[in-house]
Each structure stands twice: as structure tokens, then as C-alpha cells.
Amino acid sequence: MSQWSIEDAEELYGVKRWGAGYFSIGDHGNIQISPNHRKPEVSIDMQEVLDEMKAEGIEFPAVIRFHDILRSQVEIINETFRETITSAEYEGHYVGVYPIKVNQMREVVEEILDAGEPYNYGLEAGSKPELMAVMAYNDNPEALTILNGYKDEDYLTLALLGRHLGRRMIVVVEKFSELEMLVRLAKKFKIDPLIGLRSKMMVRSTGKWSSSSGDRAKFGLSIAEIVNAIEYLKENEMLHCAKLLHFHIGSQISDIRKVKEAVTEGARLYAKLVQMGVPLEYLDIGGGLGIDYDGSSTTTDSSRNYSTEEYVADVVYGVKQICDLEKVAHPNLVSESGRAITAHHSLVVTNVVGEVNPSSTDFDVEPEKGEHVLVSNMRELIGANDLHPQERFNDAAAYKQSAYEAFKLGILTIREMAKIDTMYWMTLKDIHQSLDEETSHIQELGELEDTLASQYLANMSIFQSAADTWAIGQLLPIVPLTRLNEKPSVRVSIADITCDSDGKIGKYIESNHISDNIPMHKLNKGESYPIGMFLTGAYQDVMGDMHNLFGRLAEVHIFSHDDEPGAFYIEEIVPGHSAEKVLETMQYNTDYMAKMVKKSVDKQIRKGNLAPREGVRWTDFYERCLAGTTYLRHEK
Numbered sequence: 144m145s146q147w148s149i150e151d152a153e154e155l156y157g158v159k160r161w162g163a164g165y166f167s168i169g170d171h172g173n174i175q176i177s178p179n180h181r182k183p184e185v186s187i188d189m190q191e192v193l194d195e196m197k198a199e200g201i202e203f204p205a206v207i208r209f210h211d212i213l214r215s216q217v218e219i220i221n222e223t224f225r226e227t228i229t230s231a232e233y234e235g236h237y238v239g240v241y242p243i244k245v246n247q248m249r250e251v252v253e254e255i256l257d258a259g260e261p262y263n264y265g266l267e268a269g270s271k272p273e274l275m276a277v278m279a280y281n282d283n284p285e286a287l288t289i290l291n292g293y294k295d296e297d298y299l300t301l302a303l304l305g306r307h308l309g310r311r312m313i314v315v316v317e318k319f320s321e322l323e324m325l326v327r328l329a330k331k332f333k334i335d336p337l338i339g340l341r342s343k344m345m346v347r348s349t350g351k352w353s354s355s356s357g358d359r360a361k362f363g364l365s366i367a368e369i370v371n372a373i374e375y376l377k378e379n380e381m382l383h384c385a386k387l388l389h390f391h392i393g394s395q396i397s398d399i400r401k402v403k404e405a406v407t408e409g410a411r412l413y414a415k416l417v418q419m420g421v422p423l424e425y426l427d428i429g430g431g432l433g434i435d436y437d438g439s440s441t442t443t444d445s446s447r448n449y450s451t452e453e454y455v456a457d458v459v460y461g462v463k464q465i466c467d468l469e470k471v472a473h474p475n476l477v478s479e480s481g482r483a484i485t486a487h488h489s490l491v492v493t494n495v496v497g498e499v500n501p502s503s504t505d506f507d508v509e510p511e512k513g514e515h516v517l518v519s520n521m522r523e524l525i526g527a528n529d530l531h532p533q534e535r536f537n538d539a540a541a542y543k544q545s546a547y548e549a550f551k552l553g554i555l556t557i558r559e560m561a562k563i564d565t566m567y568w569m570t571l572k573d574i575h576q577s578l579d580e581e582t583s584h585i586q587e588l589g590e591l592e593d594t595l596a597s598q599y600l601a602n603m604s605i606f607q608s609a610a611d612t613w614a615i616g617q618l619l620p621i622v623p624l625t626r627l628n629e630k631p632s633v634r635v636s637i638a639d640i641t642c643d644s645d646g647k648i649g650k651y652i653e654s655n656h657i658s659d660n661i662p663m664h665k666l667n668k669g670e671s672y673p674i675g676m677f678l679t680g681a682y683q684d685v686m687g688d689m690h691n692l693f694g695r696l697a698e699v700h701i702f703s704h705d706d707e708p709g710a711f712y713i714e715e716i717v718p719g720h721s722a723e724k725v726l727e728t729m730q731y732n733t734d735y736m737a738k739m740v741k742k743s744v745d746k747q748i749r750k751g752n753l754a755p756r757e758g759v760r761w762t763d764f765y766e767r768c769l770a771g772t773t774y775l776r777h778e779k
């Protein structure tokens with residue numbers, strides 16, 4: 144057996160490259176989590192987490208949230224801004240907000256607010272229901288509440304209520320008509336709003352969200368509209384309410400040069416407005432701080448070519464330079480990073496429940512008397528290593544095609560067809576193994592690796608748990624959680640259990656490139672093979688849909704604690720959606736459904752087709768399934 148080390152596993156799956164210091168591979172071949180950036184010595188073994196989940200009766204798939212990671216990320220962004228502001232002798236403060244659309248889970252929002260309290264870290268809302276949530280939860284009078292998104296009267300009135308409650312709620316005007324509505328309502332309720340103006344930026348970001356800026360952007364005011372807004376506020380004697388200039392050029396900015404450009408444009412606009420007499424105090428640079436999902440540190444869509452320190456330095460020094468040149472006081476800096484705060488803290492764990500591989504069927508192919516010549520032809524290709532692989536491949540493909548035609552005409556028996564099929568795959572495996580440096584570059588032969596790759600069926604729904612991998616080709620790291628000290632010997636792709644052929648992961652992070660499939664371990668009979676899909680904390684956690692009615696996953700919330708065995712404890716378990724629950728969201732009345740099934744069972748009892756006791760058992764079973772999980776249940 145060839146040598147295999149933890150370093151090899153690390154190289155293959157790149158855990159440290161995308162793990163941001165939180166994830167690594169331990170000596171026993173299990174994923175390790177160091178969730179607290181201030182205590183890198185605290186290390187949690189994934190196997191122990193899985194054991195404890197099992198002991199608590201939590202089945203796969205489940206979401207694991209590491210609350211310490213959330214806290215760490217909040218601390219890191221705030222500390223980095225503070226340190227940079229000090230060393231740059233920047234005169235404003237940093238007052239960040241967390242945009243809850245990235246993950247609205249109450250526990251996530253509460254944890255972020257709690258960790259952010261020493262920094263007066265606030266919240267951002269982009270819709271009415273989000274505003275209602277942040278209004279209830281962000282009661283720190285020093286922290287900002289930034290209100291983005293399109294607004295109606297109710298939205299704006301709620302914002303004014305926030306002012307009555309003494310909150311620093313800033314209404315960011317996305318389009319001119321919102322300003323007119325806001326001025327009217329402010330007069331009606333006799334309270335001054337805090338107003339932000341969102342600028343439609345000229346700089347275009349790169350990547351998936353590049354349309355968030357530029358002339359055709361959906362949100363924001365053009366320069367002409369901003370000037371008109373200033374005039375309008377002056378006419379209504381409300382210019383003193385204009386406090387903030389906002390921009391957001393898109394999420395997951397992969398290239399630091401775009402950040403620099405946006406900061407230059409935004410700071411210049413800020414300075415010019417202040418020079419016009421607008422009493423601005425805050426410059427809000429939006430979100431966009433990226434995550435290195437694939438660990439490549441490049442400008443590809445799923446990566447970023449900069450560190451958080453570099454991002455913060457570019458913002459702080461960039462704004463300072465322009466304000467100094469323009470002789471304008473340094474603004475307080477606001478950022479709305481969501482992805483960067485939440486992406487690392489959660490992962491989906493599940494197990495592989497099966498394997499689909501046309502080449503792995505066992506079938507007796509021993510020669511039989513009088514078998515068709517196509518069968519013996521195909522048999523001759525097995526082990527025919529003297530043939531050139533291309534020729535062997537061509538022959539195998541031709542025999543298979545002929546066999547198929549012959550079967551359709553009734554010339555081959557079903558057993559003969561089964562043999563040919565089995566031997567075809569045996570030949571392909573043989574050819575694949577015989578390839579060398581030169582022959583593996585022949586296209587058809589090079590593709591054999593993919594043709595022969597198994598599909599591992601993961602007990603999950605991509606649409607529920609990783610919507611962006613399907614919708615926009617987002618890359619998420621997928622790694623076996625254990626056995627990483629063993630050499631992975633099969634190439635596989637991961638498919639989910641939805642009946643949708645799109646329900647699979649198409650791209651994998653392998654060493655330093657992107658592959659169509661990935662090495663994993665052979666499944667051991669009777670042994671669970673747990674895998675993790677990482678970095679799902681931003682957007683994926685909350686964007687899932689109801690495709691195939693799988694619904695929400697069970698969750699465990701984990702805190703680290705030095706005094707606990709394994710250095711962690713499960714603080715909370717949130718059960719996943721039952722079949723009943725998801726059916727009800729689609730307007731089904733599950734009581735009625737149970738009654739209808741019972742009625743049919745009763746009918747069979749009356750007819751004497753079912754014993755009464757047996758009938759009751761079936762009815763009970765149906766009701767138990769309604770209350771049970773939507774995902775595949777493990778055999779006990």
C-alpha cells in the first residue's frame with residue numbers, strides 16, 4: 144500500500160487553505176475545529192461531535208453551528224478596523240453592522256449582537272420583516288441600524304418609530320420617491336429621521352454580483368439624483384438629517400483593486416457633498432468582503448486575492464487620503480459585511496447512503512456453450528493489454544452498440560446483454576488502469592476517469608442546503624469528516640436524494656484546481672461515512688427551498704469550553720422540519736390526510752383483507768411517518 148499522510152490529505156482537500164484557521168485535519172484523520180481565534184489551543188475533534196450528536200439522537204443530515212466562530216469573526220473585523228484606525232491616525236470610528244439577510248436565524252443574530260456589544264456593532268435590514276426583527280433585537284442606543292432595500296410607508300413609519308425609541312436608525316434612500324415619502328411622514332409624525340443616501344457607483348465589481356453597481360444597477364441614486372435630493376432636503380429644512388453616504392458594489396468582491404476603486408469613488412463623493420454643506424458623519428462602504436471558498440487566493444468567483452487586514456487598510460487609508468486632500472473631517476466608517484461574518488460558522492454534515500456506479504455491478508460472465516459471438520468478442524477485450532488502449536476502447540464501444548441493436552431485434556437474450564454490459568465496464572476499468580503519461584492525454588481516454596467515477600448519494604437536498612452551488616455555481620468545500628489518515632481510493636461525485644437530476648454537486652476543490660469529481664474512501668459495509676459541506680453559514684443556511692418537500696435540517700449549536708470533555712458542549716438542538724410541517728406549508732391538512740388513509744384501511748378491514756390489529760398498526764405507522772423526518776432515516 145502506498146504511503147499516505149495527513150499532509151497528503153491536507154494537500155488534496157485544502158482544509159487549511161479555506162479553513163481560515165478554524166478547520167484542520169487531526170493526527171487521527173478526523174476534521175478538527177479550533178473555533179476561538181483567541182484560543183487556538185482549544186481543538187474540537189469532529190468525531191466527538193458526531194458521537195455526541197448520535198447520543199442525543201440527532202440524525203443526518205444536520206447543520207452544525209459553531210457559535211465561537213461567529214464571535215471570532217465579529218471580533219476580528221472590529222479589532223482589525225480599530226487597530227488600523229489607530230495606526231493610521233484616522234480620526235473617525237468604525238461602527239459596523241451585520242446585514243441579517245445573510246443569515247437571519249435568531250440565534251445567529253443574537254450571538255453576533257452579543258459578541259459585537261463592546262464595539263457597538265449594529266444590524267442592517269433590507270426588508271420590512273427584517274426591520275421588524277432588528278428593531279426588536281438591536282436595542283443598543285450607540286449601535287447603528289441601517290435600513291436598506293425598497294421601502295413603503297409602513298417600512299418608513301417603523302423607522303420613525305425607531306427614532307422615537309432612541310435608536311440610531313438610518314434610512315438609506317434607494318430611490319428618490321422614498322425621500323419624498325420619508326419627508327412627508329417625518330412631518331406628519333414630527334420626528335427627524337436620520338437619512339442616508341445610497342450612491343449608484345460607477346465602479347463595476349467583478350464576479351457574480353457585478354450588476355450591483357454601474358448605470359443599470361437596481362439600487363441607488365445617480366449623482367444628479369443625489370444633488371437633487373440635497374436640494375429637496377434643503378427646501379424642506381431637513382438637510383441636517385442627512386448623515387450617511389452609502390454604497391455597495393456587490394457581494395464576494397474577488398479583486399482588491401475593485402475595493403480600492405470603490406473607496407476612492409465613494410470617499411471623493413463624500414468629501415464633495417460635505418464641501419456643499421451636507422452635514423454627513425458616516426461613510427458606509429456596504430458589504431462585499433469576500434471568502435476564499437476554494438482556498439486559491441485568486442480573483443476567481445469563489446475566492447479573493449486579499450486578506451481582511453488588507454481590505455481594512457485599503458478602506459481606512461484610502462478614505463483618509465482623499466479626505467485629507469479635500470480638507471474634510473474623516474467620517475465614521477460603516478461596513479455591512481455579512482458573508483465574511485457568517486460563512487465559516489456552519490456546516491452541513493450528512494452521510495453517504497449509497498453508491499451509484501454502472502461499472503460496479505457484479506454479474507457472472509463465465510463463458511457458456513452456444514453464446515452469441517458478440518459476447519465472446521467483448522470477453523476477449525478483458526485483459527487484452529497488448530492492444531493499444533484507443534483501439535480497445537473503440538472495439539468495446541462498437542461491440543456494446545452492436546449488442547444493443549441486437550438486443551432490440553430480439554437476437555441477444557437478456558442474460559447475454561447483461562454479460563456484455565458487465566464486461567464492457569470491466570474493459571473500461573482495465574483500459575483506465577493501463578493508461579500512461581502519453582495515452583491519458585487522448586481525450587476519450589482521459590475522460591474515462593469521469594465515466595468510471597461513482598456517484599455517492601448523500602442524504603441531503605442541494606436545493607435546501609446549498610442552493611448557490613446549483614443556482615450560481617458557487618463552490619463549497621466537501622470533505623470526508625473522518626478517515627483522512629487513509630488514502631482515498633475512489634473518485635466520486637456527490638448526488639443528493641432529491642428526484643432532480645440537477646441535485647448534485649458539479650464542482651469540487653481538489654489540490655489547487657477545480658475538478659468534476661473528487662477522491663473519497665471506499666464505503667465500508669455497515670459503517671457510516673460522514674461527509675461535511677463547509678462554509679454554508681452565509682446565504683446557504685437560509686436560502687433553501689422546498690424542492691421535493693425536504694424542508695429544514697435539524698441543527699446543533701455548539702460552544703467551546705475548556706472544561707468540557709472534548710472542549711465543547713451542545714448548547715441547543717433545533718429539530719428539523721417534520722413531513723407534516725412541510726406538507727402544511729403547501730396547504731395540506733395532515734389530519735385530513737391521516738383520516739383518509741385510516742378510512743381506506745378500515746374499508747380493507749371490513750372486506751376481510753386486513754386483520755383489525757394489523758390495520759391499526761398500518762394507520763399508526765402512517766401517522767408516525769407524518770410526524771417524522773423528511774430525509775432518509777437510518778436503520779437502527
Ligand SMILES: *Cc1c(COP(=O)(O)O)cnc(C)c1O
Nearest residue numbers: 391394395430431479480481482
Ligand atoms: C447583501 C448586502 C450586504 C451583504 O454583503 P456581503 O457581501 O454578504 O457582505 C451588505 N449590504 C447590502 C446593501 C446588501 O444588499
